[in-house]
Amino acid sequence: MSVRNAALVALVIGAVLFFGFNLKFPNFPPVSVKAEALMCIGGVIDDAGHCSKETVFPITNSLITTLIVDVLLVLVVLFGVKNQMVPRGFQNFIELVVGSLHDFAVGVDKKNVAKFFPFIATAFLLILLSNFIGLFPGAGSIGMCQKVTDPARIEAMENKAIKPTSFDTLPLQCDHHEHEELVPFLRAPTADLNMTLALGLMSVILIEYFGLKALGLEYLTRFFNFREGPMFTVIGFIELLSEFIRIISFAFRLFGNIFAGEVVLIVMGYLFPYMLPLPFYAFEVFVALMQAVIFSVLTLVFMSMATQAHGGGHDEQEAAAH
Amino acid sequence: MEAQVGIDNDGLRFIAMALAIGLGAIGPGAGIGVVFSGALQAMGRNPEAEGMLRTYMFLGFALAEVPFILSMVFGLLIGFKII
Numbered sequence: 001m002s003v004r005n006a007a008l009v010a011l012v013i014g015a016v017l018f019f020g021f022n023l024k025f026p027n028f029p030p031v032s033v034k035a036e037a038l039m040c041i042g043g044v045i046d047d048a049g050h051c052s053k054e055t056v057f058p059i060t061n062s063l064i065t066t067l068i069v070d071v072l073l074v075l076v077v078l079f080g081v082k083n084q085m086v087p088r089g090f091q092n093f094i095e096l097v098v099g100s101l102h103d104f105a106v107g108v109d110k111k112n113v114a115k116f117f118p119f120i121a122t123a124f125l126l127i128l129l130s131n132f133i134g135l136f137p138g139a140g141s142i143g144m145c146q147k148v149t150d151p152a153r154i155e156a157m158e159n160k161a162i163k164p165t166s167f168d169t170l171p172l173q174c175d176h177h178e179h180e181e182l183v184p185f186l187r188a189p190t191a192d193l194n195m196t197l198a199l200g201l202m203s204v205i206l207i208e209y210f211g212l213k214a215l216g217l218e219y220l221t222r223f224f225n226f227r228e229g230p231m232f233t234v235i236g237f238i239e240l241l242s243e244f245i246r247i248i249s250f251a252f253r254l255f256g257n258i259f260a261g262e263v264v265l266i267v268m269g270y271l272f273p274y275m276l277p278l279p280f281y282a283f284e285v286f287v288a289l290m291q292a293v294i295f296s297v298l299t300l301v302f303m304s305m306a307t308q309a310h311g312g313g314h315d316e317q318e319a320a321a322h
Numbered sequence: 323m324e325a326q327v328g329i330d331n332d333g334l335r336f337i338a339m340a341l342a343i344g345l346g347a348i349g350p351g352a353g354i355g356v357v358f359s360g361a362l363q364a365m366g367r368n369p370e371a372e373g374m375l376r377t378y379m380f381l382g383f384a385l386a387e388v389p390f391i392l393s394m395v396f397g398l399l400i401g402f403k404i405i
Contacts, residue, residue, distance in 0.1 A: 033398075
């Protein structure tokens with residue numbers, strides 16, 4: 001390392017240490033597991049952000065973000081794709097994305113890819129954009145202040161020995177002394193369990209549908225198999241149970257990863273706001289992509305397994321594919 | 323006069339949640355490692371089979387992860403006072 005580089009590194013470390021120990025960090029923000037309501041259709045929202053009893057449809061912050069994601073996807077399809085024979089500009093990019101997804105799906109199941117691909121690709125794009133939008137600056141940090149009414153939370157806020165911080169003087173801060181908390185306008189849709197549960201339910205129902213359609217009633221013999229002895233009966237029941245576990249595991253894998261990522265980013269940002277969150281942010285971008293891939297690939301693999309007859313049919317299909 | 327320091331029900335609940343999630347993560351962590359290392363070795367030895375191996379790799383990953391998902395669900399259920 002040259003002298004110049006060493007001096008630069010020393011300067012940066014010194015600056016980080018100086019500012020790190022002289023700035024007082026803000027109080028730890030609330031982390032809400034569920035999406036918070038911003039509006040209540042048919043009811044009224046109180047100071048604490050709870051909807052009244054006659055509410056028919058609460059509008060939560062993750063719902064708003066979901067609508068934004070939907071509008072973005074629809075706009076891309078409406079204005080980005082013009083069915084040119086020789087694609088130009090933006091359509092090149094879209095064709096690249098859809099083409100590489102299709103190539104991957106063909107590699108998993110060549111025979112049924114036309115049936116499976118629409119759901120897989122839609123789920124992939126929706127989940128990917130949903131994950132990314134939660135990482136946008138301002139997604140979890142811009143919102144409105146709501147009063148806390150839960151006595152346990154108020155006690156926790158008072159016990160935390162709220163000390164004045166350098167951030168308190170900034171405008172547009174929520175007043176912690178008045179027991180106010182920030183409710184963000186935008187929240188990653190996949191950080192809401194309702195969304196991921198809906199996606200998991202949809203994918204499991206489609207898996208069963210494709211299985212029943214391809215094999216007919218024979219598909220059910222993998223769950224209720226009384227002919228080949230007690231061993232296979234037990235295995236059948238375990239298979240049936242695992243179909244239901246799939247819903248939970250689809251839902252909680254996505255929700256857990258994205259929500260935990262947000263919490264990790266918040267914790268790192270408040271532990272040491274200088275440079276420490278950067279590698280974690282990069283990792284979260286990777287996780288966002290990875291979870292979308294895992295969701296769609298698993299759905300594809302399960303669908304392709306459901307359409308294959310159990311027993312000897314597998315080898316013949318493999319032979320036909322080559 | 324010194325305040326009494328003890329563990330109340332909430333504290334026990336949080337310890338139970340942390341234990342459920344943490345202990346449940348040990349096995350699946352090792353299992354997922356084994357799945358991916360096996361798949362990578364097989365891909366290195368036989369690059370032509372990569373497409374098929376990747377499929378089964380993700381399948382194995384999903385199966386190995388189920389215990390952790392279950393323990394996380396139960397941990398959250400304990401932590402949020404549902405059971």
